Amino acid sequence: MKILAIETSCDETAIAILKCEGDPSSTLGAGERNATFTVLGNALLSQIEIHKEYGGVFPALAKREHAKNLVPILEAVLEEAELLHEDTQAIPEEVRATVSEILAREPGLTEAFFEFVSECETPDIDAIAVTSGPGLEPALWVGINFAKALALIWNKQLVAVNHMEGHILAALAKESTNTPPFGTRLNLVINGVELPVLALLISGGHTELVLMKEWLEYELIGQTRDDAVGEAFDKVARMLGLPYPGGPEISRLAEQNRASRRRLGTVSEGAEEEHGSAIILPRPMIDSMTCDFSFAGLKTAVLYLLKKIPDINEKEKQHIAHEFENAVTDVLWKKTAQALKETGAKTLVIGGGVSANTHIRRVFKENISREFPDVSLNIPSAELTTDNAIMIALAGFYRASRQSQPAGGSTDFIANGNLSLAKKP
Numbered sequence: 001m002k003i004l005a006i007e008t009s010c011d012e013t014a015i016a017i018l019k020c021e022g023d024p025s026s027t028l029g030a031g032e033r034n035a036t037f038t039v040l041g042n043a044l045l046s047q048i049e050i051h052k053e054y055g056g057v058f059p060a061l062a063k064r065e066h067a068k069n070l071v072p073i074l075e076a077v078l079e080e081a082e083l084l085h086e087d088t089q090a091i092p093e094e095v096r097a098t099v100s101e102i103l104a105r106e107p108g109l110t111e112a113f114f115e116f117v118s119e120c121e122t123p124d125i126d127a128i129a130v131t132s133g134p135g136l137e138p139a140l141w142v143g144i145n146f147a148k149a150l151a152l153i154w155n156k157q158l159v160a161v162n163h164m165e166g167h168i169l170a171a172l173a174k175e176s177t178n179t180p181p182f183g184t185r186l187n188l189v190i191n192g193v194e195l196p197v198l199a200l201l202i203s204g205g206h207t208e209l210v211l212m213k214e215w216l217e218y219e220l221i222g223q224t225r226d227d228a229v230g231e232a233f234d235k236v237a238r239m240l241g242l243p244y245p246g247g248p249e250i251s252r253l254a255e256q257n258r259a260s261r262r263r264l265g266t267v268s269e270g271a272e273e274e275h276g277s278a279i280i281l282p283r284p285m286i287d288s289m290t291c292d293f294s295f296a297g298l299k300t301a302v303l304y305l306l307k308k309i310p311d312i313n314e315k316e317k318q319h320i321a322h323e324f325e326n327a328v329t330d331v332l333w334k335k336t337a338q339a340l341k342e343t344g345a346k347t348l349v350i351g352g353g354v355s356a357n358t359h360i361r362r363v364f365k366e367n368i369s370r371e372f373p374d375v376s377l378n379i380p381s382a383e384l385t386t387d388n389a390i391m392i393a394l395a396g397f398y399r400a401s402r403q404s405q406p407a408g409g410s411t412d413f414i415a416n417g418n419l420s421l422a423k424k425p
Contacts, residue, residue, distance in 0.1 A: 001021075001126045002017060002018070002020070002124060002125040003393040003396045004123070004125045004128050004156075005018070005128075005393035006147050006392065007131050007166075007388060007389040008066045008070075008143030009136065010135055010204075011046065011062050011065075012387045013045045013047075013065065013066050014044040014045075014387065014388050014389035015070070015074055016388070017039075017042075017077055017078070017393070018037045018038065018040065018394070019037070019038040021035060021037075022036070022397070022401075035191070035397065035398075037187070037393070037397070038186070038188075040082075040083070040185065041077035041078065041079075041081035041083075042388075042389065043073045043077045047065050048244070048245060050065060055244050056244060057136065059137075062138065063106075063136075063142055066139055066142040066143065067106045067108055067142050070109065074116070078120075081123075083123040083124055083125070084120060084123070085121045086119060086121075088118065089119070089122075091114070091117070095153065096114070098152060099113070102145050102149050103145055103149055105141060105142075106141075109142070109145075109146065113146070117153050122155070123154070125154075125156060127157040127158070127159055128151050128154075128156050129159040129160075129392050129396020130144055130160065130161065131144075131161055131392055132161065132162070132413050132415060132416060132419065133162065133415060133419025134162075134206070134416065135163055135205075135415075135417055137415045137417040140416075144414070157400060160399075161392050161396050161399060162395070162419055163387070163419075164210075164351075164352075166395045167203075168210070168349055169394040170351060170380045171379060171384075172193055172349060173188040173189065173394060174189055174190075175381070188394075193347060195212065195213060195214070195215070195347070196211055196212060196213045196347070197211070197345060197346070197347040197348075198211055198221070198336070198340060198343055198347070198348050198349070199211075199351060200332065200336050200351070201352045202228075202354035203352030204230035204354075205231070206230075207223065207224040207230075208221075210421060210422045211343050219424075220422040221291050221339050221342070222335060222339060226294050226295060226296035227296050229295055229328055229332070229354055230352070232296075232298060233250050233328070233354065234246035235299050236250060236324055237250050239306055240253075240312075240321065241317075242317075247353070248356075249321075250325055253318045254325040255358060255359070257319060257322040260318070279323045281298060282297060283330050283334075284297040284298050285335075286330060286335075289338075291335050291339045291342070293331060293335060295328070298328070305320065306320075325357075329359055329360050329363050332360065332364075333364065336364075337367070340375060346375060347375065348375050349377075350364060350377075350378070351385075352385070355379055356385040356386070364379070365379075
């Protein structure tokens with residue numbers, strides 16, 4: 001099965017085409033967990049530079065950029081996958097009218113869409129997967145409407161994908177050790193997944209612990225009661241006068257402070273750190289005996305601290321970033337460890353943009369090895385931590401294998417910015 005996947009949930013416009021091979025006929029899940037994926041084409045355009053002046057993602061601007069980028073990216077991905085073949089296509093008037101209605105919300109996209117599809121033959125793909133949520137609804141709608149139009153024009157199965165499920169599957173996917181059949185193309189494999197799987201999903205909009213007892217069936221174990229962890233990183237970064245996105249900037253300063261302390265002999269290489277400096281920040285809800293999170297109080301503590309340092313220097317920023325990152329990591333680990341004990345999970349995955357954080361990755365690897373040696377830890381490669389279309393294709397493959405929707409698309413799903421993957425038991 002070849003899947004074309006589209007991701008526009010926030011400020012990345014991404015499209016990928018994957019060749020997926022597995023056992024879609026399995027109803028028990030075991031066969032479905034053994035699958036191989038070859039990335040035939042993959043492209044992503046980030047809007048970070050455009051949104052920097054706003055200190056965050058501006059939804060209307062993100063929507064406009066998605067509409068501008070989708071057709072050029074699609075063309076590039078099809079060409080990379082060797083699936084782009086020129087051929088004049090006559091589009092029936094009734095189909096043209098329906099597509100025009102679907103794309104009516106996206107000014108400028110309709111003309112570019114018709115110009116492209118009328119000059120190339122239908123590509124050799126089996127299904128189109130698209131993110132339907134969660135995310136910014138104006139941005140989500142652009143990808144959804146584009147996918148619906150393609151599915152109608154090309155008569156392909158259309159699959160709605162939960163963005164967070166994509167993050168889980170991206171963490172479970174490993175780079176294959178087999179010789180790639182198509183030169184240097186990336187080969188991924190999902191196999192040997194031992195259930196239950198506990199997923200820590202950490203991003204700008206999410207902080208939650210989700211349990212998968214049965215394949216692709218989810219139960220919410222814990223979640224943030226206020227700010228998501230990525231949101232807290234960005235807000236603290238703004239307080240420190242750091243550029244957007246704030247997470248990598250906080251991590252950069254924290255790592256500089258750790259390196260400085262090691263040079264001074266304050267802490268040995270690899271030693272467990274209790275605090276980054278004389279500055280001590282709270283660890284909200286760390287002893288609450290629940291698996292829920294809270295980061296609003298930590299953010300407020302940084303605000304009050306900064307009021308006492310009106311002329312903050314670079315070294316003081318490093319100290320605060322270090323202690324803030326330590327506090328976040330302490331809370332994430334304590335809650336995850338509690339969830340591992342309560343659920344008896346055999347596999348832990350960490351997904352979402354914040355999973356790229358160097359310190360969080362380091363602490364989780366060390367602690368799992370020491371405290372839960374029988375638990376398999378899966379963290380995605382750096383390129384799969386951020387929003388991308390490869391992860392949407394992975395989820396799209398499993399979902400397409402389970403649904404009986406006919407080709408030609410569907411209009412019965414909408415963008416849902418608050419789409420949930422799991423509910424409390």
